[in-house]
Amino acid sequence: MMVFRGIAWRLLYLFIVLSGISLGVFALFALAPGDPAEIILRERSEAPDRDQIALLRREMGLDDPWVVQYSRWMKRVCTGQWGESWRSGRPVWTEIAARGPATIELALASFFLVVTGSLFCGIIAAFRQNRIPDRLIQAATVVASAMPSYWLGLMLIYFFSLKMNLLPVTGRGSWPHLVLPAFTLALSVAVLQGRVLRAALIQIMVMDYIRFAVSKGLSPWKIFVRHILRNALAPMATLWGISLGQLLGGAVIVESIFAWPGLGRLTVEAVMGRDIPLVQAIVLLMAMIFVTVNQIVDGLHRQLDPKVGAAG
Amino acid sequence: MKQCGEKKHHRKGRLALPVIFLVLALMVMAFHGNAHGAPDRNKTLVIGVGRDFYDGPDSRAYLHGSTHTWEALTYLGDGLAAEPWLAESWRSEDNGRVWIFTLRDGVKFHDGSDLTADLAKASIERIASRPKYDAAGMYRDLVRIETRGRLELIFYLRDPSPAFPNIIAYYSSPIIHPKVFGENGRLTGLTATGPFRVHEIKVGERIIIDAFPDYWGKKPGYARVVFRTILDARSRVVSLLAGEIDAIADVGGILPQQAGEIRKASGMALKQVEVATTHYLLINCRKPPFDDQNARQWLAGILDREELTAALVPGAGKPATGPYTPLAANWTFEPPPSPSESFPLPRPDFSGAAIEFLLHSGTLDRWPYRDLSQITQALLVASGVNATIVIRESGAYYDDLREGRFHLALQPNTLMTGDPDFFYSYYVHSEGFQQNGCQTSEMDELIVAGRHAMDGDHRREIYRRLTRWMAETLPLIPLYHDISFYAHGPGVSVFSMDHYFRPLLLEARPGNQK
Structure with a gap:
């Protein structure tokens, strides 16, 4: 019974969050400059006609007050009709479904690199504290986090595609296509999170219970896995969860450089084109992803740190 | 009991990481598309373009005209004069109020059905009846369309329209089979008559088209063409240099500053074509100081178009002397004396004026508008005029233009119809969407007279007068006419692009063919 009540509360919370977000997006568009009908026709002709714009505004219902427009949209959504993209005329979920797999693919590949990269950097740096590997990783962190992803992407293309002919420049289709964009997205996040992990590990390594474990004669591997890494992973799980949410939101610059047909580009195009039905759907999807990822991270956090579960 | 629970917990913890990684790897594999095998470069041409050629169901033609999947009644050829395409010939009656087009016989749609006047009529009516498909209002004077026999299509217009075959050229009259018309005129697919038909569309990624064996005209040299959307200009060029794509085409496909890099690369062919695009400096005639004609002429005098073009778009622009592209040969007139020849004009009194120079952020990566505005700003500041550059995204830019919240804009x-009326109706006539307050009732009358004058000489005289008026009044300053770069790699022997940025796919040949 308690479980069902908990789920019901979470669903209610999700509904309130999503309604608030959709209202916010609608209000922002109402306040933002630009007439969607004019933008659509200007995309189709450099010299649109005033009467045609007026006609299209009427057809799209843009002459109504925005409260009326919002309630009309809300009513449709409640009946499962999310509407069509104002620009292409395709159902918004078809638009999202066409780009979603590419984004998920890139996000998961990047996330994999973020997790493995941060674990590698963090562990090496912590166990070789203030020695050459730690210094090298520290320098790499500064360099990687200072590099704009646009520049990094182009450099990777230049060396690995043009000069060494090892990997494809652009596009999607095979495993090699995924390497450069995923690496470009992951690098700065992985090294920064590696620093966070390093700090957490160092903090734990000097704790009394670690000294106690050593004096008890536990093997170094057991001490590392059970007592050091396990406790350091709890805060990392939160960071990884946030990263995954961000990666699933799409990466406009990386998608542009590598001609990756993801959600990031679609979102920017929809915002620029004032394609409100599409923007609403994307924003709500992102919100749902963030809320879900946060729930998963919370659960994982409880698993890794029983104190959190007990307190909560 | 507690110890047992802890052990279980530890076991779960140990398993958590490998399980997460395994799930991630499986998900990546599940979402990953199938590998595309390398195309046979003698049969497949891969062209990189900077935008998605997929327009979608709620568009005039589903795909961009450059895909060669659809054809229109007419196209604009040399001199931007209308030339036959699906319409083999045409004639006018009732002093230009009735236009009769005879369609080409033996044309087949991609589904094997014949092109008839009835199908063409339905296709044009779909466009003419919806603002989304007729954004420029090309069919605003259309009363009705009728058919006569199997191949004659008759347009009845409200007023005489001497340029009607130009007006309906290319994007204004794509002929698509009505069987793909869905609800509200939306397209459920593309069945047309072009030399290529759709094989596969991956939105935002690639469009694959195959040669249509029953095409009525010349057979293409390639069995398959792939248009790859590569938004980033640098990535496009690197893809060409790496041999991932065979060619780069379309407007702004290659930026002027990238030309040198392609020229230096071995086996690459860099080409240029003058296109029908002109770049304008719009002047707000409603706002001081440019409500004064002397101020506008002074501004035109300090902008040396020859120098600007040579410095900013070397090889990619032609200084403008007329109001629109000189490709419209029939409507190009001797330039009236430029204000710069009588330079320096006395600087009008700009005391207290703060000039706002409006730019569209979306144009900055494609054309050197930032440099152009900064040079103009420097010239104005050197002349003691305070000038600010304002960059706006599309919605805000169009709002500012419409509301007149600018002094200058780029x-x-x-010139999509190849006819001067297209330009004057938009920029100068008082009903024009982009007129900036310089219009006069006399010029309005002249524009309307030009739009309907059936006598060729009389019409030319009208546009000669309008050109002169433009040069004197300066509601805008034409800066330069665009010359577009395009390129292809060693795998292609013949590849070219026309003045409307269409890659000429029928002429394209692989490297082993001439």
């Missing part, structure tokens, strides 16, 4: 415009 904008490209393509």
Whole structure:
């Protein structure tokens, strides 16, 4: 019974969050400059006609007050009709479904690199504290986090595609296509999170219970896995969860450089084109992803740190 | 009991990481598309373009015209004069109020059915009846369309329209089979008559088209063409240099500053074509100081178009002397004396004026508008005028233009009909969407007279007068006419692009063919 009540509360919370977000997006568009009908026709002709714009505004219902427009949209959504993209005329979920797999693919590949990269950097740096590997990783962190992803992407293309002919420049289709964009997205996040992990590990390594474990004669591997890494992973799980949410939101610059047909580009195009039905759907999807990822991270956090579960 | 629970917990913890990684790897594999095998470069041409050629169901033609999947009644050829395409010939009656087009016989749609006047009529009516498909209002004077026999299509117009075959050229009259018309005129697919038909569309990624064996005209040299959307200009060029794509085409496909890099690369062919786009400096005639004609002429005098073009778009622009592209040969007139020849004009009194120079952020990566505005700003500041550059995204830019919240703005415009009325109706006539307050009732009358004058000489005289008026009044300053770069690699022997940025796919040949 308690479980069902908990789920019901979470669903209610999700509904309130999503309604608030959709209202916010609608209000922002109402306040933002630009007439969607004019933008659509200007995309189709450099010299649109005033009467045609007026006609299209009427057809799209843009002459109504925005409260009326919002309630009309809300009513449709409640009946499962999310509407069509104002620009292409395709159902918004078809638009999202066409780009979603590419984004998920890139996000998961990047996330994999973020997790493995941060674990590698963090562990090496912590166990070789203030020695050459730690210094090298520290320098790499500064360099990687200072590099704009646009520049990094182009450099990777230049060396690995043009000069060494090892990997494809652009596009999607095979495993090699995924390497450069995923690496470009992951690098700065992985090294920064590696620093966070390093700090957490160092903090734990000097704790009394670690000294106690050593004096008890536990093997170094057991001490590392059970007592050091396990406790350091709890805060990392939160960071990884946030990263995954961000990666699933799409990466406009990386998608542009590598001609990756993801959600990031679609979102920017929809915002620029004032394609409100599409923007609403994307924003709500992102919100749902963030809320879900946060729930998963919370659960994982409880698993890794029983104190959190007990307190909560 | 507690110890047992802890052990279980530890076991779960140990398993958590490998399980997460395994799930991630499986998910990546599940979402990953199938590998595309390398195409046979003698049969497949891969062209990189900077935008998605997929327009979608709620568009005039589903795919961009450059895909060669659809054809229109007419196209604009040399001199931007209308030339036969699906319409083999045409004639006018009732002093230009009735236009009769005879369609080409033996044309087949991609589904094997014949092109008839009835199908063409339905296709044009779909466009003419919806603002989304007729954004420029090309069919505003259309009363009705009728058919006569199997191949004659008759347009009845409200007023005489001497340029009607130009007006309906290319994007204004794509002929698509009505069987793909869905609800509200939306397209459920593309069945047309072009030399290529759709094989596969991956939105935002690639469009694959195959040669149509029953095409009525010349057979293409390639069995398959792939248009790859590569938004980033640098990535496009690197893809060409790496041999991932065979060619780069379309407007702004290659930026002027990238030309040198391609020229230096071995086996690459860099080409240029003058296109029908002109870049304008719009002047707000409603706002001081440019409500004064002397101020506008002074501004035109300090902008040396020859120098600007040579410095900013070397090889990619032609200084403008007329109001629109000189490709419209029949409507190009001797330039009236430029204000710069009588330079320096006395500087009008600009005391207290703060000039706002409006730019569209979306144009900055494609054309050197930032440099152009900064040079103009420097010239104005050197003349003691305070000038600010304002960069706006599309919605805000169009709002500011419409509401007149600017002094100067930069904008490209393509003469899509090849007819001067297209330009004057938009930029000068008082009903024009982009007129900036310089219009007079006399010029309005002249524009309307030009739009309907059936006598060729009389019409030319009208546009000669309008050109002169433009040069004197300066509601805008045409800066330069665009010359577009395009390129292909060693795998292609013949590849070219026309003045409307269409890659000529029928002429394209692989490297082993001439």
